[in-house]
Amino acid sequence: MSTHATGGGRAAALRRRLQPPRLPRPRLPRRDRGVLKKEEIVPWSLGDKIGLAAAWFCGLLLCAIAGAIVIYMLVRGLQYLSVQALFQHPVILSTTQSTGTAGGYLDPIEGTLILTALGTLIALPIGVGTAVWLSEYGRPAWLARAVESGVEIVAGTPTIVLAIFGLLVFTQGAFGFLSFTAEGGAVFGRSFFIAGIMMSLIAIPLIVGATREALQSIPAHVREASYALGKDKISTIRRVLLPASRKGIATGTTLGMGRIAGDTAIVVLLLGATPIEPQGDIPVLRVLQGTGSTLTSYVYNNSPAGEGNAPQKAYAAAFVLLILVIVMNFVVDLVSRRRSDPWAR
Amino acid sequence: MGPLKKPPPVRRIVVDEEPTIVEPPKRNGTTEAAKSGASGLLSAPRKREGKRGKVRERMRTDALGVAYAGKPAVKAVSLTVNQGEVLGLIGPSGCGKTTLLRSLNRLVDQTPTASRSGSILIDDQDVDLLDVTELRRQVGMVFQQPNPFPMSVFDNVAYGIRERGSRRPSRAALRPAVEEALDRAGLLEEVKDNLSHPALRLSGGQQQRLCIARSLAVNPEVLLLDEPCSALDPRSTSLIEELIMSLRSEIAIVIVTHNLQQAYRVADRVAFMYLGDLVEYGDADQVFGAPKAKRTREYVSGGFG
Numbered sequence: 001m002s003t004h005a006t007g008g009g010r011a012a013a014l015r016r017r018l019q020p021p022r023l024p025r026p027r028l029p030r031r032d033r034g035v036l037k038k039e040e041i042v043p044w045s046l047g048d049k050i051g052l053a054a055a056w057f058c059g060l061l062l063c064a065i066a067g068a069i070v071i072y073m074l075v076r077g078l079q080y081l082s083v084q085a086l087f088q089h090p091v092i093l094s095t096t097q098s099t100g101t102a103g104g105y106l107d108p109i110e111g112t113l114i115l116t117a118l119g120t121l122i123a124l125p126i127g128v129g130t131a132v133w134l135s136e137y138g139r140p141a142w143l144a145r146a147v148e149s150g151v152e153i154v155a156g157t158p159t160i161v162l163a164i165f166g167l168l169v170f171t172q173g174a175f176g177f178l179s180f181t182a183e184g185g186a187v188f189g190r191s192f193f194i195a196g197i198m199m200s201l202i203a204i205p206l207i208v209g210a211t212r213e214a215l216q217s218i219p220a221h222v223r224e225a226s227y228a229l230g231k232d233k234i235s236t237i238r239r240v241l242l243p244a245s246r247k248g249i250a251t252g253t254t255l256g257m258g259r260i261a262g263d264t265a266i267v268v269l270l271l272g273a274t275p276i277e278p279q280g281d282i283p284v285l286r287v288l289q290g291t292g293s294t295l296t297s298y299v300y301n302n303s304p305a306g307e308g309n310a311p312q313k314a315y316a317a318a319f320v321l322l323i324l325v326i327v328m329n330f331v332v333d334l335v336s337r338r339r340s341d342p343w344a345r
Numbered sequence: 346m347g348p349l350k351k352p353p354p355v356r357r358i359v360v361d362e363e364p365t366i367v368e369p370p371k372r373n374g375t376t377e378a379a380k381s382g383a384s385g386l387l388s389a390p391r392k393r394e395g396k397r398g399k400v401r402e403r404m405r406t407d408a409l410g411v412a413y414a415g416k417p418a419v420k421a422v423s424l425t426v427n428q429g430e431v432l433g434l435i436g437p438s439g440c441g442k443t444t445l446l447r448s449l450n451r452l453v454d455q456t457p458t459a460s461r462s463g464s465i466l467i468d469d470q471d472v473d474l475l476d477v478t479e480l481r482r483q484v485g486m487v488f489q490q491p492n493p494f495p496m497s498v499f500d501n502v503a504y505g506i507r508e509r510g511s512r513r514p515s516r517a518a519l520r521p522a523v524e525e526a527l528d529r530a531g532l533l534e535e536v537k538d539n540l541s542h543p544a545l546r547l548s549g550g551q552q553q554r555l556c557i558a559r560s561l562a563v564n565p566e567v568l569l570l571d572e573p574c575s576a577l578d579p580r581s582t583s584l585i586e587e588l589i590m591s592l593r594s595e596i597a598i599v600i601v602t603h604n605l606q607q608a609y610r611v612a613d614r615v616a617f618m619y620l621g622d623l624v625e626y627g628d629a630d631q632v633f634g635a636p637k638a639k640r641t642r643e644y645v646s647g648g649f650g
Contacts, residue, residue: 227452228450229504
């Protein structure tokens with residue numbers, strides 16, 4: 001049956017009048033048929049086709065790159081990774097040793113974990129507090145704008161700049177308790193404490209951003225429902241708003257942890273990139289006051305660009321770092337797992 | 346006829362045009378005229394059958410005015426809120442119903458640009474002299490969207506009871522009060538086995554009844570309902586209307602609604618707001634059956650709004 005020849009001459013004439021002849025497309029399906037026949041489907045324009053193809057291509061390319069990174073690191077890493085190396089302290093390199101086989105990377109692994117935990121612990125309360133202030137108080141307006149700009153500036157600062165700034169600040173005498181003071185009174189300015197503080201500056205903007213977004217996505221009537229029960233702002237924030245934005249806080253924290261674990265500049269400048277060398281005698285503090293290294297600085301030092309030039313160890317350590325970050329993200333995601341948006345309707 | 350019909354003529358919408366109402370035929374005086382004007386409503390089944398019980402004044406507004414940034418939203422409204430009655434606030438959107446409601450528990454204070462004139466009394470005491478926390482415990486509120494907090498059913502109801510401060514009552518101590526509130530809201534049977542489940546997993550109607558239970562848990566004298574059924578299906582709406590009926594003898598209830606049929610079903614007394622003015626305030630039968638003001642007659646007969 002032809003798709004056009006129903007309805008008689010009058011309807012056809014009316015249709016011709018209603019439909020401008022110069023635009024035969026889109027040919028709409030007729031009401032009484034309901035189902036589109038294949039030839040009635042209007043083909044996409046060339047631009048749309050190219051756009052769709054480009055979108056597909058970009059998505060697949062990113063997938064391929066991510067897969068390539070993981071697979072390549074998996075192959076190279078597993079090739080050189082030995083279980084005992086995970087639990088061995090590194091050996092201070094010297095020209096006489098065969099650097100390729102000696103020592104493990106226990107210290108860098110510990111260092112990464114300590115530094116990430118420390119940086120996150122510092123960043124979390126500051127970041128969440130800033131976000132709550134910005135989202136729930138934010139007065140006076142000029143101060144809120146200033147805080148926002150401040151967070152953005154910190155977010156935009158290269159970590160090497162943060163590192164050199166940290167070195168400048170924390171070698172001042174007043175901060176001697178954070179690292180150790182040499183005999184002449186000079187403050188060393190390199191320790192887990194100091195690196196952790198500067199690392200937290202990387203994570204804070206991410207936590208602020210994610211928390212703030214989560215807080216702002218909570219409808220106003222939820223806050224009002226709490227006020228209407230005779231609750232004040234503080235209890236509302238604590239009992240309703242923060243639990244509701246848990247997911248956002250976790251997202252920001254995950255991003256921050258990944259960035260901290262992945263940063264090299266601050267480690268090299270502010271952590272010393274040495275094996276873990278505690279200072280002083282107070283049990284836990286002595287580690288935090290001392291220097292150490294992370295997997296990133298270990299990879300850097302052992303890569304062909306670094307002084308060690310032991311690429312096998314660099315590959316293996318890089319693989320461990322990758323796994324570590326993936327596991328960390330997974331754990332935080334698991335901890336915060338709730339229905340994604342409680343108010344999504 | 347072929348498949349294509351001539352399109353209907355375009356009907357222009359004229360902004361600010363006076364609503365044209367066909368004047369009902371005046372045969373046997375005003376009641377007859379009004380009856381034919383609102384015949385659809387008056388034939389609807391009512392929930393508030395029979396006795397109204399003892400009526401006692403709980404709140405009163407006296408020449409209450411609210412303005413947002415100098416622009417008046419509510420102008421010189423004087424009305425009373427009585428226990429034993431349901432007060433329905435009707436009127437088109439943006440005419441001050443919700444603002445009036447929110448000023449009763451001073452929630453308009455949250456809006457930085459809002460200013461208020463006139464006085465609101467609760468049990469003959471000015472609400473401005475009361476601590477706002479105390480006022481809001483006496484005047485509960487339920488919102489248009491069901492908005493349980495992201496915590497368990499139990500914690501939602503207990504939230505209002507739990508005092509701020511160091512001495513936090515235990516779960517066991519709160520349980521009777523929580524169950525009583527859920528029972529009054531008609532939700533206990535449905536949730537008693539999973540009080541610790543997240544409240545956001547309940548259905549929309551259950552969530553709204555949970556919000557009512559949450560308000561009832563602090564034993565308010567007045568309950569404000571801001572279009573509580575507009576996001577709900579007919580069955581949940583019906584349940585909530587039944588609930589309103591069962592609560593009205595203990596609590597003074599104010600309900601804002603866009604749904605005239607609903608106002609007719611549940612309200613004992615009706616206030617019609619139009620562009621911030623209280624146009625008509627009186628017995629529901631009178632407002633729907635024999636409205637005094639022309640605007641009211643037009644509105645309740647579906648002429649505009």
